[in-house]
Amino acid sequence: MAIHIIDRRLNPGGKSLENRQRFLRRAKSLVQGAVKKTSQERDIKDVLEGGEVSIPLDGMHEPRFRREGGTRDMVLPGNKKFIEGDYLPRSGQGSAKDSGPGEGDSEDAFRFVLSRDEFVDLFLDDLELPDLAKRKIAETESEGVQRAGYTTSGSPANISISRTVQLALARRIALRRPRKSEMDELEAQIAECIDEEKRAELVAEFEKLKAKSKRIPFIDPLDIRYRRFETVPKPVAQAVMFCLMDVSGSMSEHMKDLAKRFYMLLYVFLKRRYKHVEIVFIRHTDRAEEVDEQTFFYGPASGGTLVSSALQAMSDIVRERFNPSDWNIYAAQASDGDNSYSDGELAGMLLTEKILPVCQFFAYLEVGESGGSAFDLSDSSLWTLYDRLRNSGAPLSMRKVSERSEIFPVFHDLFQRRETQEKAAP
Amino acid sequence: MTERLFEGADWDFRTLQRIHDACEEVATKDLGLDVYPNQIEVITAEQMLDAYSSVGMPLFYKHWSFGKHFAFHEASYRKGLMGLAYEIVINSSPCISYLMEENTATMQTLVIAHAAFGHNHFFKNNYLFKQWTDAEGILDYLDFAKNYVASCEERFGRVEVERTLDAAHALMSHGIDRYPGKKKLDLRAEEKRAGRRRQHEEEVFNDLWRTVPKGAAKSRSALSIERRRKLLGLPQENLLYFLEKSAPRLAPWQRELLRIVRHIAQYFYPQSQTKVMNEGTATYVHYRIMSTLHRQGRITDGNFLEFLQSHTNVVFQPEFDDQRFSGFNPYALGFAMMQDIERIVTRPEDEDREWFPDIAGKNDVMGVLRDVWANYRDESFIGQFLSPKLMRHFRMFHLHDDPEERAGIRVDAIHDERGFRRVRRELARQHDVGFIDANIEVVDVDLSGDRRLILHHHVIKGSQLNETDAKRVLQHLADLWTYDVSLIEVDANDKVMREYVVSPRPLPAAA
Numbered sequence: 001m002a003i004h005i006i007d008r009r010l011n012p013g014g015k016s017l018e019n020r021q022r023f024l025r026r027a028k029s030l031v032q033g034a035v036k037k038t039s040q041e042r043d044i045k046d047v048l049e050g051g052e053v054s055i056p057l058d059g060m061h062e063p064r065f066r067r068e069g070g071t072r073d074m075v076l077p078g079n080k081k082f083i084e085g086d087y088l089p090r091s092g093q094g095s096a097k098d099s100g101p102g103e104g105d106s107e108d109a110f111r112f113v114l115s116r117d118e119f120v121d122l123f124l125d126d127l128e129l130p131d132l133a134k135r136k137i138a139e140t141e142s143e144g145v146q147r148a149g150y151t152t153s154g155s156p157a158n159i160s161i162s163r164t165v166q167l168a169l170a171r172r173i174a175l176r177r178p179r180k181s182e183m184d185e186l187e188a189q190i191a192e193c194i195d196e197e198k199r200a201e202l203v204a205e206f207e208k209l210k211a212k213s214k215r216i217p218f219i220d221p222l223d224i225r226y227r228r229f230e231t232v233p234k235p236v237a238q239a240v241m242f243c244l245m246d247v248s249g250s251m252s253e254h255m256k257d258l259a260k261r262f263y264m265l266l267y268v269f270l271k272r273r274y275k276h277v278e279i280v281f282i283r284h285t286d287r288a289e290e291v292d293e294q295t296f297f298y299g300p301a302s303g304g305t306l307v308s309s310a311l312q313a314m315s316d317i318v319r320e321r322f323n324p325s326d327w328n329i330y331a332a333q334a335s336d337g338d339n340s341y342s343d344g345e346l347a348g349m350l351l352t353e354k355i356l357p358v359c360q361f362f363a364y365l366e367v368g369e370s371g372g373s374a375f376d377l378s379d380s381s382l383w384t385l386y387d388r389l390r391n392s393g394a395p396l397s398m399r400k401v402s403e404r405s406e407i408f409p410v411f412h413d414l415f416q417r418r419e420t421q422e423k424a425a426p
Numbered sequence: 427m428t429e430r431l432f433e434g435a436d437w438d439f440r441t442l443q444r445i446h447d448a449c450e451e452v453a454t455k456d457l458g459l460d461v462y463p464n465q466i467e468v469i470t471a472e473q474m475l476d477a478y479s480s481v482g483m484p485l486f487y488k489h490w491s492f493g494k495h496f497a498f499h500e501a502s503y504r505k506g507l508m509g510l511a512y513e514i515v516i517n518s519s520p521c522i523s524y525l526m527e528e529n530t531a532t533m534q535t536l537v538i539a540h541a542a543f544g545h546n547h548f549f550k551n552n553y554l555f556k557q558w559t560d561a562e563g564i565l566d567y568l569d570f571a572k573n574y575v576a577s578c579e580e581r582f583g584r585v586e587v588e589r590t591l592d593a594a595h596a597l598m599s600h601g602i603d604r605y606p607g608k609k610k611l612d613l614r615a616e617e618k619r620a621g622r623r624r625q626h627e628e629e630v631f632n633d634l635w636r637t638v639p640k641g642a643a644k645s646r647s648a649l650s651i652e653r654r655r656k657l658l659g660l661p662q663e664n665l666l667y668f669l670e671k672s673a674p675r676l677a678p679w680q681r682e683l684l685r686i687v688r689h690i691a692q693y694f695y696p697q698s699q700t701k702v703m704n705e706g707t708a709t710y711v712h713y714r715i716m717s718t719l720h721r722q723g724r725i726t727d728g729n730f731l732e733f734l735q736s737h738t739n740v741v742f743q744p745e746f747d748d749q750r751f752s753g754f755n756p757y758a759l760g761f762a763m764m765q766d767i768e769r770i771v772t773r774p775e776d777e778d779r780e781w782f783p784d785i786a787g788k789n790d791v792m793g794v795l796r797d798v799w800a801n802y803r804d805e806s807f808i809g810q811f812l813s814p815k816l817m818r819h820f821r822m823f824h825l826h827d828d829p830e831e832r833a834g835i836r837v838d839a840i841h842d843e844r845g846f847r848r849v850r851r852e853l854a855r856q857h858d859v860g861f862i863d864a865n866i867e868v869v870d871v872d873l874s875g876d877r878r879l880i881l882h883h884h885v886i887k888g889s890q891l892n893e894t895d896a897k898r899v900l901q902h903l904a905d906l907w908t909y910d911v912s913l914i915e916v917d918a919n920d921k922v923m924r925e926y927v928v929s930p931r932p933l934p935a936a937a
Contacts, residue, residue, distance in 0.1 A: 003450075004465045004520065005442050008473060009527055015476045016496045022588075023493030062491055063596050063898035065864045070889030072827040075853040077754065078745020079823040079840055087834040088825070112497035113504060 023060075024118065030055040035114070035122045036408060053119075054111040124269050144234045147227065154226025168223040177216040178209040239328035239360075240278040241270055242314050245296065246335035248285045248305040255367040259334035260297055261407045262365055266332060267293065269415065280317060284310035286340075290317065307339045307382060311350040324358035331355070332363040337380025348385050356394045363414050368402035431724045435530035442466060442525075445535045446542065448724055452715045453543040458792050459711070461546040462521040462561060466538065469524050474511070475499050477524060481694070482514045484522065485568050487575035487686075489591055512736075515541035517549040517697070519561040532729040536736065539715040544708025551800045552703070554696035563614040564693060570617040571686045578679050590680045593902035594666060594687035600866055601666030601688040602695050616689065620682055627678065654873060661882075663867040664688070665903065674877065675908045684906075699859050702804045706760020709741060710795070713761070743820065754853075759820075763807070766816050767795060777814055809854035817841040817849055824852045829888075864891060866913070877909040885917045890924060900928040 024031060034053040082088070114122070150163055186206050193199040243263050247256065270277045281296035282288050285303030288310040314331065322329060339347065356362060364386050379387065383398070390396040399410045431448055432441045446466065453459045469477070479496035480486035512529055516522040523541040525534055549555050560567075579587045594601070655661070662668040666688040670681045697704065716737075720730040743758035744750040767785070770778045771794050774786035785794050798807065818841045826838040839845030839852070855861055865884040872878045883891060896913065904911040913926040 003443070003446050003463065005439055005446075006465065006467045007439070008467045008469045008524075011473070015473070016479055016492060018488050019479065019490060019493030020496060021493070022488065022490035023497060026490045027494075060494055061898070062592075063895040063902070064599055065866060065883075065899055066892040066895050067864045067889045068892050069829070070885070071829070071887040072889070073824065073838070073852055073855070073887075074827070075754075075822055075824050075849055075856060076746035076751075077743055077820040077822055078747065078751075079821040080747075082823055082837045082840060084837055084840055084842070084845060086837040087831075088837065089834045112501040 024122075027055060027060055028122070030060070031114070032122050032125060035119060036412075053114055120268070120272055124272060144232050145229050146232055148230040149228050150225040151228040152225065154228070158226045158229075160225050160227045163225040164219065164223050167225065168219045171220065171223060172216065172218070175216050176212075177218075178213050183209060183213070236276050237274075237328055238276050238278075238326060239274060239330060240280060240322050241266065242280045242282060242317075242329070242331040243267075243296070244288075244310045244314065244331060244333040244335075245281075245283045246285075246305060246307070246310075246333075246338075247283045247301045247303075248338070249302045250305060250338045251336050251367070252369060254370055255336050258367040258401055258404065258407060259365070261404065262334055262367075262401070262411060263332070264297065265407065265411045269411075278322075280314075282310050282313050282317075284313070288313035305335075305338050305340055306343050307335065308343050308346040308350055311347055311355055315350060315354040318355075318358060329359050330361050330363075331359055332365065334365045334367060335382055336368070337366045337382040339381050339385075341381065344381055344385055347382075348389065351386075352389060352394065356389070356396070359395065362394070362396050364396065364398045365410070366398070366400045368400060370402055429724070430726065431535065431719070432531040432729075433726075435532070437531040437534055441531060442468075442534060442538070445531075446538055448719060449535070449539045449543055449715050452718045453539075453547075453711065456718060456792075457543075457711065457714060458796065459543055459547040460550060461543055462519040462550050464542045464546065465520040465522045466542060467522060467524050468527055470527055471503070474514070474524065474526055475503065477514050482516060483568055484516070484565070485572055487572045487591075488579075489595075490588070491592075491595065513537040513541045515545045516564075517545075517555060517559055517561055517693075518564045519550075521546040521549065521561075530732070532725070532732045533736065535719070535725065535729075536712055536716060536733055539712035540708045543715065544711030545704060547711065548700070548704050548707045548799055551796070552696070552700060552803075553801055554699060554803055558696050559693050560614075563616070566614055567617055567689065570620070571690070574620070574682065574686065578683065582677075582679060587683070589905070590683050591687070593906050594684050596899045596902040597665050597669075598687055598691045599863055601664060601684075601691045603664050603667070603692065604695075604860060620685070624678065624682075655870065658871060660871075661867045661869045663865070665866070665868065665881075666691070668868050669903075669906050672871075673907050676906065680906075695859075696803075699803045699805070699857075701756040702754075702760040702763075702857060703799065703802065703807050704760070705756045706762075706764045707799050709737075709757050709761040710764035713737065745821075759808075762816055762819070763811055764795065766813050767791075767798065767811060770813065775815075781813060782811075804857035805854050805859075808857055809850065812850045812853065814841075814846045817846055822849050822853065824849050861886070879903075879907050879909065879911045881911065881913045883913060883915045885915050885923055888917070890915055896926060897928065900926055901931065904928045904930040 031053060034055045150160060183206070186202060186209065190199060190202045190206060193202060243266065245259050245263065251259070267279065270279060279293070281291050281293055283291055283296060283299075283301060284306070285301060286306040286309060287303075290313060291299065310333070318324065318329065351362075364382075366380065366383055383400075386396060386398055390398065397414055399414065401407060401410050431444050437445075446464065453461070475496060477484070478499050479492045486492065512526055512533055514524045521542065523538070523546075525537050529537060549559075549561060555561075575587060575591070658672055659668070666684050669676070670684040670688065673681075676684075716725070716730065716733050719725050720727075725733075741755070741758045741761045743755050744752075768791050770782050770786050771788050771791050774782075779786045788794060798811065802810065820841075822841050823837055824839040824845070825835050827835045839848040841849065865886065866881055867884075868879065869882045870880045872880065891913075900911055900913055908930050910927060910929050912928075914922055915924045916922055
């Protein structure tokens with residue numbers, strides 16, 4: 001008997017990918033909630049590694065008519081000591097487990113694994129940079145392709161059949177290529193013709209037509225047209241994000257951890273969402289320096305606090321590298337709010353005169369000691385300063401954070417997609 | 427001494443071929459099996475998970491629920507909560523068996539013997555499969571279904587199609603004809619008919635008919651109840667069929683979708699009725715083939731021990747008070763019964779002669795077994811062939827749990843002379859699908875009034891429907907019917923125990 005052995009292992013995988021996407025789309029809000037909940041519990045580096053989430057089965061439940069309760073009869077194996085007529089206590093060991101349909105645990109949460117991409121996409125789904133307004137034609141990697149008429153040369157894949165046939169038809173008519181029906185008719189006449197002379201005449205004409213139709217091809221290489229495409233530059237929004245972090249001695253380990261978590265989120269969010277976002281890391285004590293991300297997140301540093309140094313550094317960098325008319329400029333600052341008393345005025349001036357005018361958005365995150373009661377005492381010097389600026393209408397967002405679990409909500413709050421009321425922020 | 431089929435655990439495609447040929451020799455010569463041509467496909471773990479989520483079928487239409495099952499299986503597989511099956515076999519011609527690539531050569535032999543010969547023979551010969559399924563047509567039909575669903579999504583939008591399929595899936599277990607109808611299912615013709623039906627509708631469509639004045643409508647109420655029910659083919663227990671034929675406002679493509687889901691449900695109907703027999707047959711066959719191969723010296727003692735280890739795992743039956751217990755293991759029960767029949771046929775005792783006069787001592791083991799495999803389903807098989815010896819072996823007992831009974835759960839019968847028949851009858855009943863599924867049927871439609879669809883659930887032994895699920899399913903049903911639906915649960919004395927009424931949800935857009 002014939003038998004076929006087939007190796008299916010080489011078939012492309014991911015056959016059920018589409019079903020999975022349908023499932024995720026359907027469960028989107030549930031999964032999103034789960035993703036955010038999970039991300040609070042995890043270490044910051046693991047957050048974006050994807051992994052297992054569990055969602056309530058509720059919306060995803062597939063109902064069936066199921067019966068339950070009533071009088072039940074069951075036959076079981078493994079009788080040891082019972083004899084006919086015995087009674088077993090209902091909830092004791094002797095009673096059999098629920099022998100309901102195997103579906104069971106419909107109340108349970110439904111756990112499954114998300115891939116890294118799926119996780120991050122859902123995680124960052126409703127976030128965006130506010131007011132990404134300045135768009136400019138950038139020089140590189142922003143080309144789109146669009147149709148642009150026809151051309152006489154190109155790759156076979158781009159042949160435009162309709163245009164080719166159209167041209168061929170025009171040419172055949174213009175050159176009077178004999179039609180098939182004409183030839184057939186003539187042939188029929190020849191077959192019917194009895195008169196020798198006339199017949200010879202017809203044959204001659206037929207030969208002439210035949211030769212002509214050979215000379216004039218049905219489709220000539222001349223007729224062939226290709227669809228033409230040309231590349232067009234697309235406007236791209238260029239943006240730069242300044243990350244200003246206070247690493248002075250007054251910042252405790254806990255505060256630094258909060259600040260770093262915040263920037264880590266910001267970093268991942270920008271890297272993933274915006275191809276054309278530059279990120280500048282500035283850390284400061286009583287003097288500021290621009291550092292790479294490695295140093296920013298992991299390098300140790302300590303010292304006094306002069307906020308103005310960081311603002312000055314930022315303003316210098318903007319002047320040198322990021323022309324405000326071409327760039328969307330954002331900044332996020334994290335600090336414990338301490339600043340040396342004498343620095344307040346300078347910082348305020350730098351902010352109002354140099355930085356805020358060129359910034360689309362400035363976020364200030366004040367980190368506090370865990371427990372958070374310190375917040376009730378009095379506002380820090382920086383907070384007071386910024387609060388005053390904000391009340392005078394600067395595009396400034398301010399949040400306080402004292403617990404790890406607050407980081408994501410605050411982050412989400414700051415970068416939430418806003419429909420219209422961007423200017424409403426007081 | 428015959429040549430060995432393989433050495434060690436490794437195999438390649440030539441080995442598979444050799445294994446298959448050796449199994450085939452035993453299967454056809456020694457056991458006299460009659461099988462569809464075999465097609466063996468080697469797949470990876472991921473592909474196996476794929477197959478799991480689409481009920482084992484190699485191709486299926488797209489639906490989110492399959493994605494959900496895949497995610498679920500994958501999660502438990504990754505965590506090691508769940509092993510994967512060694513094989514999946516499809517009732518089609520050629521009969522397709524999927525083998526996992528991780529299997530050792532011994533396992534491949536076991537799996538080929540089990541699936542490609544055991545299940546294959548059962549599919550081809552059992553009367554239920556002959557009656558209800560069309561092995562030649564199924565793959566083509568699934569292909570048609572997949573393309574049809576995809577084209578509907580293109581034309582009518584994914585949301586609409588999903589809504590219809592969701593509803594159809596919820597009613598799937600009640601989309602089955604339980605009694606053989608006029609003709610055998612022919613899925614290939616079915617596919618052509620679907621096309622022709624649409625074409626015919628398009629050809630004969632003439633908008634003019636709409637404008638032709640109708641005569642005075644016949645008074646609907648004049649129809650007697652009897653006549654009305656007859657016109658609608660009521661009572662009807664196949665809910666999907668009823669909706670497909672009679673739901674007033676479904677679009678033709680929706681009816682076709684219901685039809686597809688219904689056909690697929692029907693295709694799986696025999697499988698749910700023959701779990702014990704199907705697995706019993708396949709296990710018995712693989713056991714016989716493996717033993718024969720070992721006796722012939724074609725597999726080594728070591729390989730045979732490896733086989734025995736997985737075989738005993740498969741036919742392990744935990745006792746009721748065991749942590750692992752979750753009902754009777756169909757492999758264990760089926761295999762034990764097949765072996766028991768072999769024993770009765772060849773070495774009967776007095777008890778067996780009394781209980782099974784027809785087969786005891788008949789000596790033609792395969793003749794008897796082939797006849798059993800062809801003509802029974804689980805319920806009748808257990809009801810006829812479960813022997814007292816086996817009941818004693820499994821130490822079976824029957825519990826009767828009446829919630830009214832305060833003293834507790836009564837032991838109704840045990841494996842003794844008085845109890846054998848009752849235990850056997852009760853176990854057979856547990857395997858009767860007609861008894862397991864809720865008995866729900868459409869009894870009437872209020873044509874003269876608000877077009878309410880009236881269903882009855884005939885409650886057996888006080889076991890009612892799960893409320894939340896019932897409401898959801900009825901919601902789906904109402905959405906398809908587009909008028910109110912009521913479900914009345916009545917007990918054996920026609921006493922109404924409970925009534926559900928559900929109204930259809932408004933359509934998201936004009937339908």
